Amino acid sequence: MTPEEKFQEDLKNLEVRLQAATQGFKPLDGCVTSESVASCEHHGHYRQWVRRFDAIERTTRTDCPQCLQGEIARLKQREAERKARVQVGLIADLKYHSGVPKRFEKASFENYEQTEANAKAKRFCQAYANKWQERKAKGGGLILCGKPGTGKNHLACAIINHVIEQYQDEALLTTALRIARKVKSSWNKNAEESEEQVMRTYIVPNLLVIDEIGVQFGSEAEKIILFEIINERYEAMKPTILISNLSQQELGAYVGERIVDRMREGGGAMIAFDWESYRK
Structure with missing residues:
Protein backbone atom coordinates (compact mmCIF):
# COMPACT_ATOMS: atom_id res chain seq x y z
CA MET A 1 0.00 0.00 0.00
CA LEU A 94 14.74 17.32 -11.56
CA LYS A 95 17.08 20.29 -11.16
CA TYR A 96 20.08 18.02 -10.65
CA HIS A 97 19.37 16.29 -13.97
CA SER A 98 18.23 19.42 -15.85
CA GLY A 99 21.66 20.34 -17.21
CA VAL A 100 21.30 23.93 -16.00
CA PRO A 101 24.83 25.17 -15.17
CA LYS A 102 25.68 26.49 -11.71
CA ARG A 103 25.82 30.06 -13.03
CA PHE A 104 22.10 29.91 -13.85
CA GLU A 105 20.78 27.51 -11.20
CA LYS A 106 19.07 30.46 -9.44
CA ALA A 107 17.98 32.19 -12.64
CA SER A 108 14.47 33.61 -12.44
CA PHE A 109 12.41 36.34 -14.04
CA GLU A 110 12.65 38.32 -10.81
CA ASN A 111 16.46 38.52 -10.87
CA TYR A 112 16.72 39.11 -14.63
CA GLU A 113 18.39 42.45 -15.32
CA GLN A 114 15.58 44.19 -17.17
CA THR A 115 16.18 47.18 -19.44
CA GLU A 116 13.99 49.10 -21.83
CA ALA A 117 15.50 47.10 -24.71
CA ASN A 118 14.93 43.62 -23.28
CA ALA A 119 11.60 44.17 -21.51
CA LYS A 120 9.59 42.69 -24.38
CA ALA A 121 11.76 39.55 -24.54
CA LYS A 122 11.39 39.04 -20.80
CA ARG A 123 7.62 39.52 -21.04
CA PHE A 124 7.35 36.90 -23.81
CA CYS A 125 9.45 34.35 -21.91
CA GLN A 126 7.65 34.92 -18.62
CA ALA A 127 4.26 34.55 -20.31
CA TYR A 128 5.50 31.31 -21.90
CA ALA A 129 6.50 29.97 -18.47
CA ASN A 130 3.30 31.14 -16.76
CA LYS A 131 1.21 29.43 -19.45
CA TRP A 132 3.32 26.27 -19.39
CA GLN A 133 0.37 23.90 -19.10
CA GLU A 134 -1.12 25.39 -22.26
CA ARG A 135 2.24 25.40 -24.08
CA LYS A 136 2.78 21.80 -22.99
CA ALA A 137 -0.64 20.72 -24.25
CA LYS A 138 -0.15 22.44 -27.63
CA GLY A 139 3.55 21.69 -28.03
CA GLY A 140 4.46 25.34 -28.49
CA GLY A 141 8.17 26.17 -28.62
CA LEU A 142 10.41 29.24 -28.59
CA ILE A 143 13.39 30.47 -30.56
CA LEU A 144 15.71 32.89 -28.75
CA CYS A 145 18.17 34.26 -31.27
CA GLY A 146 20.50 37.21 -31.68
CA LYS A 147 23.60 38.79 -30.26
CA PRO A 148 25.63 37.00 -27.58
CA GLY A 149 25.61 38.33 -24.03
CA THR A 150 22.03 39.63 -24.23
CA GLY A 151 20.43 37.38 -21.59
CA LYS A 152 19.10 34.51 -23.71
CA ASN A 153 20.48 31.81 -21.43
CA HIS A 154 19.24 33.51 -18.26
CA LEU A 155 15.68 33.65 -19.61
CA ALA A 156 15.82 30.08 -20.93
CA CYS A 157 17.06 28.81 -17.55
CA ALA A 158 14.40 30.89 -15.79
CA ILE A 159 11.79 29.05 -17.87
CA ILE A 160 13.34 25.68 -16.95
CA ASN A 161 13.45 26.55 -13.24
CA HIS A 162 9.83 27.72 -13.34
CA VAL A 163 8.64 24.56 -15.11
CA ILE A 164 10.43 22.36 -12.57
CA GLU A 165 9.50 24.32 -9.45
CA GLN A 166 5.87 25.03 -10.29
CA TYR A 167 4.88 21.93 -12.26
CA GLN A 168 7.55 19.31 -11.46
CA ASP A 169 7.92 18.58 -15.16
CA GLU A 170 11.15 17.19 -16.57
CA ALA A 171 13.22 19.79 -18.42
CA LEU A 172 16.65 19.40 -20.01
CA LEU A 173 19.19 21.98 -21.21
CA THR A 174 21.86 20.83 -23.64
CA THR A 175 23.79 22.08 -26.66
CA ALA A 176 23.64 21.12 -30.32
CA LEU A 177 27.27 19.99 -30.11
CA ARG A 178 26.61 17.77 -27.08
CA ILE A 179 23.70 16.12 -28.85
CA ALA A 180 25.81 15.42 -31.94
CA ARG A 181 28.68 13.98 -29.87
CA LYS A 182 26.40 11.77 -27.80
CA VAL A 183 24.57 10.39 -30.84
CA LYS A 184 27.84 9.80 -32.69
CA SER A 185 29.29 7.98 -29.67
CA SER A 186 26.43 5.48 -29.94
CA TRP A 187 27.76 4.44 -33.34
CA ASN A 188 30.91 2.95 -31.77
CA LYS A 189 31.11 -0.81 -31.58
CA ASN A 190 31.43 -0.84 -27.78
CA ALA A 191 28.94 1.95 -27.10
CA GLU A 192 26.99 1.65 -23.83
CA GLU A 193 23.83 3.08 -25.41
CA SER A 194 22.23 2.54 -28.79
CA GLU A 195 21.38 5.47 -31.04
CA GLU A 196 17.71 4.98 -30.23
CA GLN A 197 18.41 5.17 -26.48
CA VAL A 198 20.42 8.36 -26.92
CA MET A 199 17.71 9.93 -29.05
CA ARG A 200 15.14 9.11 -26.37
CA THR A 201 17.24 11.10 -23.89
CA TYR A 202 16.29 14.21 -25.86
CA ILE A 203 12.80 13.20 -26.99
CA VAL A 204 11.37 12.15 -23.61
CA PRO A 205 11.71 15.35 -21.47
CA ASN A 206 8.61 17.54 -21.27
CA LEU A 207 10.78 20.53 -22.20
CA LEU A 208 14.05 20.47 -24.15
CA VAL A 209 16.25 23.56 -24.49
CA ILE A 210 18.99 23.33 -27.13
CA ASP A 211 21.70 25.99 -26.93
CA GLU A 212 24.38 26.99 -29.46
CA ILE A 213 22.32 26.24 -32.54
CA GLY A 214 24.54 26.90 -35.57
CA VAL A 215 27.55 27.87 -33.47
CA GLN A 216 29.91 25.94 -35.72
CA PHE A 217 27.67 25.50 -38.76
CA GLY A 218 27.93 21.74 -38.25
CA SER A 219 28.16 18.97 -40.78
CA GLU A 220 25.12 17.67 -42.63
CA ALA A 221 25.11 14.60 -40.36
CA GLU A 222 24.94 16.83 -37.28
CA LYS A 223 22.13 18.88 -38.81
CA ILE A 224 20.17 15.73 -39.60
CA ILE A 225 20.52 14.52 -35.99
CA LEU A 226 19.33 17.87 -34.67
CA PHE A 227 16.44 18.12 -37.10
CA GLU A 228 15.32 14.57 -36.34
CA ILE A 229 15.12 15.32 -32.61
CA ILE A 230 13.23 18.57 -33.20
CA ASN A 231 10.84 16.82 -35.58
CA GLU A 232 10.25 13.85 -33.24
CA ARG A 233 9.41 16.27 -30.43
CA TYR A 234 7.17 18.30 -32.72
CA GLU A 235 5.19 15.20 -33.68
CA ALA A 236 4.94 14.18 -30.01
CA MET A 237 3.65 17.69 -29.11
CA LYS A 238 6.62 18.31 -26.81
CA PRO A 239 7.84 21.92 -26.47
CA THR A 240 11.38 22.74 -27.56
CA ILE A 241 13.33 25.97 -27.07
CA LEU A 242 16.21 26.81 -29.41
CA ILE A 243 18.94 29.30 -28.46
CA SER A 244 21.27 30.75 -31.07
CA ASN A 245 23.64 33.68 -31.56
CA LEU A 246 22.61 33.79 -35.20
CA SER A 247 20.28 36.48 -36.49
CA GLN A 248 16.71 35.58 -37.44
CA GLN A 249 17.67 35.41 -41.11
CA GLU A 250 20.81 33.32 -40.48
CA LEU A 251 18.97 30.93 -38.19
CA GLY A 252 16.15 30.52 -40.71
CA ALA A 253 18.70 29.63 -43.36
CA TYR A 254 20.47 27.20 -41.01
CA VAL A 255 17.53 25.21 -39.61
CA GLY A 256 15.13 25.85 -42.48
CA GLU A 257 11.89 27.81 -42.52
CA ARG A 258 9.90 24.61 -41.95
CA ILE A 259 11.49 24.15 -38.52
CA VAL A 260 11.00 27.84 -37.71
CA ASP A 261 7.32 27.63 -38.63
CA ARG A 262 6.85 24.50 -36.52
CA MET A 263 8.50 26.14 -33.53
CA ARG A 264 5.98 28.98 -33.76
CA GLU A 265 2.97 26.68 -33.67
CA GLY A 266 0.99 26.09 -30.47
CA GLY A 267 1.59 29.59 -29.15
CA GLY A 268 5.33 29.58 -29.85
CA ALA A 269 7.41 32.51 -31.07
CA MET A 270 10.79 33.67 -32.34
CA ILE A 271 12.31 36.39 -30.16
CA ALA A 272 15.15 38.55 -31.49
CA PHE A 273 17.77 39.67 -28.96
CA ASP A 274 19.19 42.51 -31.06
CA TRP A 275 20.45 44.94 -28.40
CA GLU A 276 24.05 45.38 -27.29
CA SER A 277 25.71 42.79 -25.06
CA TYR A 278 25.67 43.29 -21.28
CA ARG A 279 29.26 42.08 -21.21
CA LYS A 280 30.65 45.16 -22.95
Whole structure:
Protein backbone atom coordinates (compact mmCIF):
# COMPACT_ATOMS: atom_id res chain seq x y z
CA MET A 1 0.00 0.00 0.00
CA THR A 2 1.41 3.39 -0.99
CA PRO A 3 1.50 6.33 1.45
CA GLU A 4 -1.26 7.99 -0.58
CA GLU A 5 -3.45 4.88 -0.40
CA LYS A 6 -2.82 4.56 3.35
CA PHE A 7 -3.81 8.20 3.85
CA GLN A 8 -7.02 7.77 1.85
CA GLU A 9 -7.93 4.64 3.82
CA ASP A 10 -7.29 6.30 7.20
CA LEU A 11 -9.19 9.42 6.14
CA LYS A 12 -12.19 7.40 4.98
CA ASN A 13 -12.31 5.50 8.29
CA LEU A 14 -12.19 8.71 10.31
CA GLU A 15 -14.87 10.34 8.16
CA VAL A 16 -17.17 7.32 8.64
CA ARG A 17 -16.65 7.56 12.39
CA LEU A 18 -17.32 11.30 12.35
CA GLN A 19 -20.52 10.81 10.37
CA ALA A 20 -21.72 8.29 12.98
CA ALA A 21 -20.71 10.66 15.80
CA THR A 22 -22.76 13.52 14.35
CA GLN A 23 -25.68 11.70 12.70
CA GLY A 24 -25.89 8.39 14.55
CA PHE A 25 -25.38 4.81 13.38
CA LYS A 26 -27.12 3.55 10.27
CA PRO A 27 -29.88 1.01 11.07
CA LEU A 28 -28.77 -2.63 10.97
CA ASP A 29 -30.79 -5.81 11.48
CA GLY A 30 -30.17 -7.43 14.84
CA CYS A 31 -28.92 -4.21 16.42
CA VAL A 32 -30.42 -1.90 19.02
CA THR A 33 -29.35 1.74 18.94
CA SER A 34 -29.78 4.21 21.78
CA GLU A 35 -28.55 7.68 22.72
CA SER A 36 -26.79 8.86 25.84
CA VAL A 37 -24.56 11.68 27.07
CA ALA A 38 -20.85 10.97 27.33
CA SER A 39 -17.98 13.08 28.60
CA CYS A 40 -14.71 13.93 26.83
CA GLU A 41 -11.76 15.02 28.94
CA HIS A 42 -10.89 17.64 26.31
CA HIS A 43 -14.28 18.87 25.09
CA GLY A 44 -16.73 18.08 27.87
CA HIS A 45 -20.15 16.48 27.34
CA TYR A 46 -21.33 15.30 23.94
CA ARG A 47 -24.18 13.22 22.53
CA GLN A 48 -23.18 9.60 22.08
CA TRP A 49 -24.86 6.84 20.09
CA VAL A 50 -24.62 3.29 21.41
CA ARG A 51 -25.22 0.25 19.20
CA ARG A 52 -25.65 -3.24 20.65
CA PHE A 53 -25.30 -6.43 18.60
CA ASP A 54 -27.46 -8.91 20.51
CA ALA A 55 -26.25 -12.03 18.67
CA ILE A 56 -22.58 -11.52 19.56
CA GLU A 57 -22.99 -9.40 22.69
CA ARG A 58 -20.97 -6.55 21.26
CA THR A 59 -21.43 -2.82 21.92
CA THR A 60 -20.14 0.03 19.73
CA ARG A 61 -20.07 3.66 20.87
CA THR A 62 -19.50 6.81 18.88
CA ASP A 63 -16.55 9.04 19.73
CA CYS A 64 -16.32 12.73 20.56
CA PRO A 65 -17.00 14.61 17.28
CA GLN A 66 -14.51 17.36 18.11
CA CYS A 67 -11.77 14.82 18.80
CA LEU A 68 -12.46 13.15 15.45
CA GLN A 69 -12.37 16.49 13.65
CA GLY A 70 -8.99 17.13 15.27
CA GLU A 71 -7.71 13.72 14.16
CA ILE A 72 -8.83 14.40 10.59
CA ALA A 73 -7.13 17.81 10.61
CA ARG A 74 -3.88 16.33 11.95
CA LEU A 75 -3.99 13.48 9.42
CA LYS A 76 -4.43 15.96 6.55
CA GLN A 77 -1.61 18.11 7.92
CA ARG A 78 0.75 15.13 8.08
CA GLU A 79 -0.17 14.16 4.53
CA ALA A 80 0.40 17.74 3.32
CA GLU A 81 3.83 17.74 4.99
CA ARG A 82 4.67 14.35 3.45
CA LYS A 83 3.70 15.59 -0.01
CA ALA A 84 5.74 18.75 0.52
CA ARG A 85 8.80 16.65 1.39
CA VAL A 86 8.25 14.50 -1.69
CA GLN A 87 7.84 17.62 -3.84
CA VAL A 88 11.05 19.16 -2.49
CA GLY A 89 12.93 15.95 -3.22
CA LEU A 90 11.44 15.68 -6.71
CA ILE A 91 12.30 19.30 -7.54
CA ALA A 92 15.87 18.79 -6.33
CA ASP A 93 16.21 15.64 -8.46
CA LEU A 94 14.74 17.32 -11.56
CA LYS A 95 17.08 20.29 -11.16
CA TYR A 96 20.08 18.02 -10.65
CA HIS A 97 19.37 16.29 -13.97
CA SER A 98 18.23 19.42 -15.85
CA GLY A 99 21.66 20.34 -17.21
CA VAL A 100 21.30 23.93 -16.00
CA PRO A 101 24.83 25.17 -15.17
CA LYS A 102 25.68 26.49 -11.71
CA ARG A 103 25.82 30.06 -13.03
CA PHE A 104 22.10 29.91 -13.85
CA GLU A 105 20.78 27.51 -11.20
CA LYS A 106 19.07 30.46 -9.44
CA ALA A 107 17.98 32.19 -12.64
CA SER A 108 14.47 33.61 -12.44
CA PHE A 109 12.41 36.34 -14.04
CA GLU A 110 12.65 38.32 -10.81
CA ASN A 111 16.46 38.52 -10.87
CA TYR A 112 16.72 39.11 -14.63
CA GLU A 113 18.39 42.45 -15.32
CA GLN A 114 15.58 44.19 -17.17
CA THR A 115 16.18 47.18 -19.44
CA GLU A 116 13.99 49.10 -21.83
CA ALA A 117 15.50 47.10 -24.71
CA ASN A 118 14.93 43.62 -23.28
CA ALA A 119 11.60 44.17 -21.51
CA LYS A 120 9.59 42.69 -24.38
CA ALA A 121 11.76 39.55 -24.54
CA LYS A 122 11.39 39.04 -20.80
CA ARG A 123 7.62 39.52 -21.04
CA PHE A 124 7.35 36.90 -23.81
CA CYS A 125 9.45 34.35 -21.91
CA GLN A 126 7.65 34.92 -18.62
CA ALA A 127 4.26 34.55 -20.31
CA TYR A 128 5.50 31.31 -21.90
CA ALA A 129 6.50 29.97 -18.47
CA ASN A 130 3.30 31.14 -16.76
CA LYS A 131 1.21 29.43 -19.45
CA TRP A 132 3.32 26.27 -19.39
CA GLN A 133 0.37 23.90 -19.10
CA GLU A 134 -1.12 25.39 -22.26
CA ARG A 135 2.24 25.40 -24.08
CA LYS A 136 2.78 21.80 -22.99
CA ALA A 137 -0.64 20.72 -24.25
CA LYS A 138 -0.15 22.44 -27.63
CA GLY A 139 3.55 21.69 -28.03
CA GLY A 140 4.46 25.34 -28.49
CA GLY A 141 8.17 26.17 -28.62
CA LEU A 142 10.41 29.24 -28.59
CA ILE A 143 13.39 30.47 -30.56
CA LEU A 144 15.71 32.89 -28.75
CA CYS A 145 18.17 34.26 -31.27
CA GLY A 146 20.50 37.21 -31.68
CA LYS A 147 23.60 38.79 -30.26
CA PRO A 148 25.63 37.00 -27.58
CA GLY A 149 25.61 38.33 -24.03
CA THR A 150 22.03 39.63 -24.23
CA GLY A 151 20.43 37.38 -21.59
CA LYS A 152 19.10 34.51 -23.71
CA ASN A 153 20.48 31.81 -21.43
CA HIS A 154 19.24 33.51 -18.26
CA LEU A 155 15.68 33.65 -19.61
CA ALA A 156 15.82 30.08 -20.93
CA CYS A 157 17.06 28.81 -17.55
CA ALA A 158 14.40 30.89 -15.79
CA ILE A 159 11.79 29.05 -17.87
CA ILE A 160 13.34 25.68 -16.95
CA ASN A 161 13.45 26.55 -13.24
CA HIS A 162 9.83 27.72 -13.34
CA VAL A 163 8.64 24.56 -15.11
CA ILE A 164 10.43 22.36 -12.57
CA GLU A 165 9.50 24.32 -9.45
CA GLN A 166 5.87 25.03 -10.29
CA TYR A 167 4.88 21.93 -12.26
CA GLN A 168 7.55 19.31 -11.46
CA ASP A 169 7.92 18.58 -15.16
CA GLU A 170 11.15 17.19 -16.57
CA ALA A 171 13.22 19.79 -18.42
CA LEU A 172 16.65 19.40 -20.01
CA LEU A 173 19.19 21.98 -21.21
CA THR A 174 21.86 20.83 -23.64
CA THR A 175 23.79 22.08 -26.66
CA ALA A 176 23.64 21.12 -30.32
CA LEU A 177 27.27 19.99 -30.11
CA ARG A 178 26.61 17.77 -27.08
CA ILE A 179 23.70 16.12 -28.85
CA ALA A 180 25.81 15.42 -31.94
CA ARG A 181 28.68 13.98 -29.87
CA LYS A 182 26.40 11.77 -27.80
CA VAL A 183 24.57 10.39 -30.84
CA LYS A 184 27.84 9.80 -32.69
CA SER A 185 29.29 7.98 -29.67
CA SER A 186 26.43 5.48 -29.94
CA TRP A 187 27.76 4.44 -33.34
CA ASN A 188 30.91 2.95 -31.77
CA LYS A 189 31.11 -0.81 -31.58
CA ASN A 190 31.43 -0.84 -27.78
CA ALA A 191 28.94 1.95 -27.10
CA GLU A 192 26.99 1.65 -23.83
CA GLU A 193 23.83 3.08 -25.41
CA SER A 194 22.23 2.54 -28.79
CA GLU A 195 21.38 5.47 -31.04
CA GLU A 196 17.71 4.98 -30.23
CA GLN A 197 18.41 5.17 -26.48
CA VAL A 198 20.42 8.36 -26.92
CA MET A 199 17.71 9.93 -29.05
CA ARG A 200 15.14 9.11 -26.37
CA THR A 201 17.24 11.10 -23.89
CA TYR A 202 16.29 14.21 -25.86
CA ILE A 203 12.80 13.20 -26.99
CA VAL A 204 11.37 12.15 -23.61
CA PRO A 205 11.71 15.35 -21.47
CA ASN A 206 8.61 17.54 -21.27
CA LEU A 207 10.78 20.53 -22.20
CA LEU A 208 14.05 20.47 -24.15
CA VAL A 209 16.25 23.56 -24.49
CA ILE A 210 18.99 23.33 -27.13
CA ASP A 211 21.70 25.99 -26.93
CA GLU A 212 24.38 26.99 -29.46
CA ILE A 213 22.32 26.24 -32.54
CA GLY A 214 24.54 26.90 -35.57
CA VAL A 215 27.55 27.87 -33.47
CA GLN A 216 29.91 25.94 -35.72
CA PHE A 217 27.67 25.50 -38.76
CA GLY A 218 27.93 21.74 -38.25
CA SER A 219 28.16 18.97 -40.78
CA GLU A 220 25.12 17.67 -42.63
CA ALA A 221 25.11 14.60 -40.36
CA GLU A 222 24.94 16.83 -37.28
CA LYS A 223 22.13 18.88 -38.81
CA ILE A 224 20.17 15.73 -39.60
CA ILE A 225 20.52 14.52 -35.99
CA LEU A 226 19.33 17.87 -34.67
CA PHE A 227 16.44 18.12 -37.10
CA GLU A 228 15.32 14.57 -36.34
CA ILE A 229 15.12 15.32 -32.61
CA ILE A 230 13.23 18.57 -33.20
CA ASN A 231 10.84 16.82 -35.58
CA GLU A 232 10.25 13.85 -33.24
CA ARG A 233 9.41 16.27 -30.43
CA TYR A 234 7.17 18.30 -32.72
CA GLU A 235 5.19 15.20 -33.68
CA ALA A 236 4.94 14.18 -30.01
CA MET A 237 3.65 17.69 -29.11
CA LYS A 238 6.62 18.31 -26.81
CA PRO A 239 7.84 21.92 -26.47
CA THR A 240 11.38 22.74 -27.56
CA ILE A 241 13.33 25.97 -27.07
CA LEU A 242 16.21 26.81 -29.41
CA ILE A 243 18.94 29.30 -28.46
CA SER A 244 21.27 30.75 -31.07
CA ASN A 245 23.64 33.68 -31.56
CA LEU A 246 22.61 33.79 -35.20
CA SER A 247 20.28 36.48 -36.49
CA GLN A 248 16.71 35.58 -37.44
CA GLN A 249 17.67 35.41 -41.11
CA GLU A 250 20.81 33.32 -40.48
CA LEU A 251 18.97 30.93 -38.19
CA GLY A 252 16.15 30.52 -40.71
CA ALA A 253 18.70 29.63 -43.36
CA TYR A 254 20.47 27.20 -41.01
CA VAL A 255 17.53 25.21 -39.61
CA GLY A 256 15.13 25.85 -42.48
CA GLU A 257 11.89 27.81 -42.52
CA ARG A 258 9.90 24.61 -41.95
CA ILE A 259 11.49 24.15 -38.52
CA VAL A 260 11.00 27.84 -37.71
CA ASP A 261 7.32 27.63 -38.63
CA ARG A 262 6.85 24.50 -36.52
CA MET A 263 8.50 26.14 -33.53
CA ARG A 264 5.98 28.98 -33.76
CA GLU A 265 2.97 26.68 -33.67
CA GLY A 266 0.99 26.09 -30.47
CA GLY A 267 1.59 29.59 -29.15
CA GLY A 268 5.33 29.58 -29.85
CA ALA A 269 7.41 32.51 -31.07
CA MET A 270 10.79 33.67 -32.34
CA ILE A 271 12.31 36.39 -30.16
CA ALA A 272 15.15 38.55 -31.49
CA PHE A 273 17.77 39.67 -28.96
CA ASP A 274 19.19 42.51 -31.06
CA TRP A 275 20.45 44.94 -28.40
CA GLU A 276 24.05 45.38 -27.29
CA SER A 277 25.71 42.79 -25.06
CA TYR A 278 25.67 43.29 -21.28
CA ARG A 279 29.26 42.08 -21.21
CA LYS A 280 30.65 45.16 -22.95
